[in-house]
Amino acid sequence: MTISVRFAPSPTGYLHVGNVRTALVNFLFTRKAGGRFLLRIDDTDTGRSRPEYVHALEEDMRWLGLIWDDYKKQSDRFDAYEMARQKLMAAGRLYPCYETPEELEMRRKMQAGRGLPPIYDRAALQLSQIQKEKYAKEGRKPHYRFLLEDKPIVWYDLIRGEVRFEGAHVSDPVLVREDGVPLYTLASVVDDTEMGITHIIRGEDHVSNTAVQMQIFTALGAVAPQFGHLALLKSSEGELSKRVGGNDIRSLRDAGIEPMAINNLLAKLGTSDPVEAFPDMQSLIEAFDIKKFGRATANYDVHELERLNGKLLHKLPFTAVKERLPFADEHFWLSVRANIKTLAEVKTWSDIVHGETGKYGNAEHTEYLAKALSLLPSGNWDETSWGIWTQSVSADTGRKGKELFLPLRLALTGLEHGPEMKFLLPLIGREKTLQRLKK
Ligand code: GLU
Helix, strand or coil: CCCEEEECCCCCCCCEHHHHHHHHHHHHHHHHCCCEEEEEECCCCCCCCCHHHHHHHHHHHHHHCCCCCEEEEHHHCHHHHHHHHHHHHHCCCEEEECCCHHHHHHHHHHHHHCCCCCCCCCHHHHCCHHHHHHHHHCCCCCEEEECCCCCEEEEEECCCEEEEEEHHHCCCCEEECCCCCECHHHHHHHHHHHCCCCEEEEEHHHHHHHHHHHHHHHHCCCCCCEEEEECCEEECHHHHHHHHCCCEHHHHHHCCCCHHHHHHHHHHCCECCCCCCCCCHHHHHHHCCHHHECCCCEEECHHHHHHHHHHHHHHCCHHHHHHHCCCCCHHHHHHHHHHCCCCHHHHHHHHHHHCCCCCCCCHHHHHHHHHHHHCCCCCCCCCCHHHHHHHHHHHHHCCCHHHHHHHHHHHHHCCCCCCCHHHHHHHHHHHHHHHHHHC
């Protein structure tokens, strides 16, 4: 049996950290098993789905390296859903209901008042033929509910172990809207069956969908796939939006986060494995095991993502970033990579090193800088020059540590922190060093 999984986003917004985690876990699971990965666009809700979101989510998936083997759109498959609807009707498992949303809401309030759970009371099953005809004449269109069997629904979840629901404690789900449009709950089962999906891995928020879908699979004469429900991610929203503009993948990308930083973090959140900065998917695939995921809510922290981004960059060879840094060479990259958190900072350092107009010089230390200038080593500079220079400055002035180094760093770069000065000094070069010390 070939393992087959799918990622099934609804194109009603941009991909975010939460649904990318679902996509990634599916991807790693199937790649580890040598299986297939299907991207399915759940766009039966034409009112809320937007083509630009479809486009954006495909682009984001590619950017992350989550490449799919097959692609389907639910909006292309209405015929298949219509056949399933007819089959369920013929089997007596779909029944027409005429309640308006307001009537249903009132009934739920009454149930709540009496301390009852908000389960649909199946009033529509009691409607007489005459009543239904009367509704039809009034122009009321029915929606259709699936008749659940009043028996226990049990499955062995890849993450949660045995899960049990009482059919009687779940509402009959609406599968077809008044306008005849099939809902996700039905469409998904039809697709998962026809596409040979063997494992459905999705968020815990779908557990009750799974309960009803188990019965729909059976009612359609199919065998339900295996299910795994991931515990959800928790994050401190406020902080997220302040730091990097949001937790959708586009904002992270715009903030300079690398795709592999996202993958490395999301592959491990909620597992017993440490988060590491692997350069590509291969190591994540090899280490993947769905059993490593726990049942507790996992914490997503954007600071962790930023740190991981730095760690990842610190290890990357020039070849991996060359195309994105047309202004830099390998020597420059190796000089600054240990001190950056995002690739954009390489440009900042290039501007600082080669620039003309920064806040260079240091008026508070004119005398000290003049002294230092007179002690600059002669000849061509290399990575030993900074050490030689500052030793003689120290011998001459008696300065040590911060007092010795900081005014020089400030004068030469305009900043108190940055890559090691032994790398920067030869990159800045003699001419600019002289100018900046004199300023
Ligand atoms: N379109 C559904 C969602 O985004 C898919 C859920 C599923 O994986 O079945 O929540």
